[in-house]
Amino acid sequence: MTTTDSMARTRDAILRAAATALRTHERAGMADIAAAAGVGRATLYRHFANREDLLLELGRFAAEESIRVLDDARIDDVPVTTAITRLTRALLTTGREFWVVSSHRPQLWPEEEEVGVRLRALATRGQADGLLRGDLAADHLAALHGSLIIGALSVPPLSELGIEDATDIIVKLYLEGARA
The missing domain is CATH 1.10.357.10 (Tetracycline Repressor, domain 2)
Incomplete structure (x- = not known):
């Protein structure tokens, strides 16, 4: 598996987790989304600069x-x-x-x-x-x-x-x- 494939899978997992977190709590923040995705905040921020970019x-x-x-x-x-x-x-x-x-x-x-x-x-x-x-x-x-x-x-x-x-x-x- 290439690094690009791994990053794409992580990104997709973060986006799916973000949708779940936002369904649970519409104002879920980046920390909530990182926790839901099972990744650290640093990983989340490597993929998305801020909540608006993620949305x-x-x-x-x-x-x-x-x-x-x-x-x-x-x-x-x-x-x-x-x-x-x-x-x-x-x-x-x-x-x-x-x-x-x-x-x-x-x-x-x-x-x-x-x-x-x-x-x-x-x-x-x-x-x-x-x-x-x-x-x-x-x-x-x-x-x-x-x-x-x-x-x-x-x-x-x-x-x-x-x-x-x-x-x-x-x-x-x-x-x-x-x-x-």
Whole structure:
């Protein structure tokens, strides 16, 4: 293993621990994050100059993770209804780990914009297949789907559901409300 690989793994572990620490206590400081990551403060500061740098990188990391889980879900390789379920589950899973990041910065990363592109492409494909209604623009259907996912991440009692239950509810509501 190279030093670069080791540093990348440490960085990823710190970012995941930071997300966990921030979910537990939104104002978690660098000492709390270092403890959660199981690293010394010096190691943490070698990777991130300050809390703001860490939060900025955490936002980017969360966006990259969202794209990674969507790639793993292979939504383009399956029928639309299966793709909607896979996309929803993937984003809920990543969102539950990293949702706290959204409250720390207003800008979107290109990867986050890519999530929207994939939602729109799936809605367009669903309309082309005759599964989703055509009287609404694909952009609107995609925004509604994304809003349902965000609601399940942030609004009780939906945010208290398990991933599978939340996925089932979102997919059913989206498909029943968007069906042609």
